[in-house]
Amino acid sequence: xxxxxxxxxxxxxxxxxxxxxxxxxxxxxxxxxxxxxxxxxxxxxxxxxxxxxxxxxxxxxxxxxxxxxxxxxxxxxxxxxxxxxxxxxxxxxxxxxxxxxxxxxxxxxxxxxxxxxxxxxxxxxxxxxxxxxxxxxxxxxxxxxxxxxxxxxxxxxxxxxxxxxxxxxxxxxxxxxxxxxxxxxxxxxxxxxxxxxxxxxxxxxxxxxxxxxxxxxxxxxxxxxxxxxxxxxx
Numbered sequence: 001x002x003x004x005x006x007x008x009x010x011x012x013x014x015x016x017x018x019x020x021x022x023x024x025x026x027x028x029x030x031x032x033x034x035x036x037x038x039x040x041x042x043x044x045x046x047x048x049x050x051x052x053x054x055x056x057x058x059x060x061x062x063x064x065x066x067x068x069x070x071x072x073x074x075x076x077x078x079x080x081x082x083x084x085x086x087x088x089x090x091x092x093x094x095x096x097x098x099x100x101x102x103x104x105x106x107x108x109x110x111x112x113x114x115x116x117x118x119x120x121x122x123x124x125x126x127x128x129x130x131x132x133x134x135x136x137x138x139x140x141x142x143x144x145x146x147x148x149x150x151x152x153x154x155x156x157x158x159x160x161x162x163x164x165x166x167x168x169x170x171x172x173x174x175x176x177x178x179x180x181x182x183x184x185x186x187x188x189x190x191x192x193x194x195x196x197x198x199x200x201x202x203x204x205x206x207x208x209x210x211x212x213x214x215x216x217x218x219x220x221x222x223x224x225x226x227x228x229x230x231x232x233x234x
Contacts, residue, residue, distance in 0.1 A: 003206040015128035032057040048199035061136040072104030074149040079230040102229040137200035144189040
């Protein structure tokens, strides 16, 4: 793996996140101070690799905790939906407060730890990455869950109400067509999460194989961790 910025002034190779050449002190790229949330969301749709490049180059990683909070809420809702068919015998509803906060904490903790491992791993392959960049783009890769929370969940509540969280009767029996439509859309957004994860890692490493492995591992670890804390606190 090799992802560098070559200085146009002296042809020296610098880490991809660099702003100033370490050799001649010339500027390597345009300075990015803050992450523009709406501009970034638009680019995640149009040109995700470019969007993650901007996230890597940004000096201040805005909205990280805000996005983590919303993603944690979505994971919490997913835990409630899966509580009866998957977690039979548990009491997620009665212990919803600890499950709620543990879901948010799991998103932050897993992302933080995985970013640390990722930073160390890329260094072992002689690719210089920064922890704060890695943490930021892993969190931003979860934005499709925010879309699911903001746009799909209200529609699901209007369609199914409290039956969304039960299998007696299941939404798939109550209203089959809307239920399967919502399930497909949820699946599409999850696939988009994987695509964004791939683009994020690729923007940092320029390795397709490494990007696939890192993305699948991160999302799997995140999912398993949220399910684990759900069982622990339920």
